[in-house]
Amino acid sequence: MNPSTLIPPPAWVRRTEQYDTQALQALDSAHFIHPFTDHGDLATRGARVITRAEGVYIWDSEGEKLLDAMSGLWCVNVGYGRKELADAAYQQMMTLPFYNSFFQTTNVPAVKLAARLASLAPEVDGRSFQHVFYSSSGSESNDSNVRMVRRYWDLLGQPQRKVIISRLNAYHGSTMAGASLGGMSGMHAQGDLPIPKITHIGQPYFFENGLPGESEAEFGLRAAGWLEAKIVEVGADKVAAFIAEPIQGAGGVIIPPATYWPEIQRIVDKYNILLVSDEVICAFGRLGHWFAYEKFGYKPDLVTFAKAVTSGYIPLGGVMVGDRVAKVLIEKGGEFNHGYTYSGHPVACAVGLANLAIMEREQLPQRVRDDIGPYLARGFEKIAEHALVGVAETCGFTAGLVLVKNKKRRERFAEALGVGMMCRGHCFQNGLIMRAVGDRMIIAPPLTMTHDDIDEMLRLIRQALDLTQQELHQKGLI
């Protein structure tokens, strides 16, 4: 194999996509272990080689153009091809590409970004977020959360408070602690997880768990009640924290009923346990606010962020540390024996600052709240009428729908049928990236989409639904 065929041609030639796809796929299969991938499958079919992107579109090595309704992986909130972000990285690399933040040193972008994030996080009931702990990903940030939560209770002289309660089908990352906090049984099965002192309650998924005759509001209260039941079961004096995503992203865009979060807040207050809001997906405009706890009106003590803080242009994550925890960790704590080489990485923080500047200038959170969010919601009301769709719902600029066998009876397809993957296949073949989570199809598009982009996306979704319906008919499955 001639390696020169793998070197991408200059930008002006690249428009014609002169890549040796087969050679790249062979090398990929031979050397690259992918995350969350069945490699037997990958070897036979070959990976799709993504070569460039602009705006809301990506292109592969064969020149196929795809509308990216997933923002990469919930990251690229400002869209692709933002020169400002590349310039910020370049400038910072030329000025100071790296220095650590250990041992009483700091750097300018890390300081500025921390102050910027603190100013963006809304204060609730006199509690603010003045401090930021940096990592390079959502997973690491949640590992840091486990460390901070346990250290907090140790410092307060309650070392028996170690149990962290999370939810089934939650996603909190893929490190040992991240995967343990998450509630994905497939992940737990492959690593002797969860690690000790992490336990799970059910998710607030009305379509799946609502009882006949139960209203959504009633279900929201009942689902929140599972937290109280678990606290009592574990022993209230042993529970350290509850962690949850404002809406579950990777779990399938599960949007809790309006009654859920206020009741969760009541319960964590009653038992005095810490509340961790994992906003790796939901922050930075996705739900129409800088931070999602503001939308739902609850009061977290720690807020995990990553992904869209840099719009995915460079890895960066962290934790917004609220006053309650910061006071104890900083004022009482002495040295916290925890941190990463790349905590406060100057280039990542410089890109973060430039990214937030774009979001602010283009008022992306407000745009989601007042314009494109409602526009998407109206589009999804029509999608909900499709015969194959059991329920379709949006929240801010993310959405999910359930594929059903019988709309009237809300009858679902057998899991083994892989109807979501079937639909996803039709999306891919017709130029749309939409993700399948079981029988739920989900999107989280860039927040820069125009109404025309949204119309085109809705057209492609409807087309994928029609083609899936046809295939199911032909196979005699509906």
Ligand SMILES: *Cc1c(COP(=O)(O)O)cnc(C)c1O
């Ligand atoms: C993606 C995600 C994570 C993990 O982030 P990584 O950067 O992949 O480690 C954690 N929590 C939530 C809610 C996520 O969506």
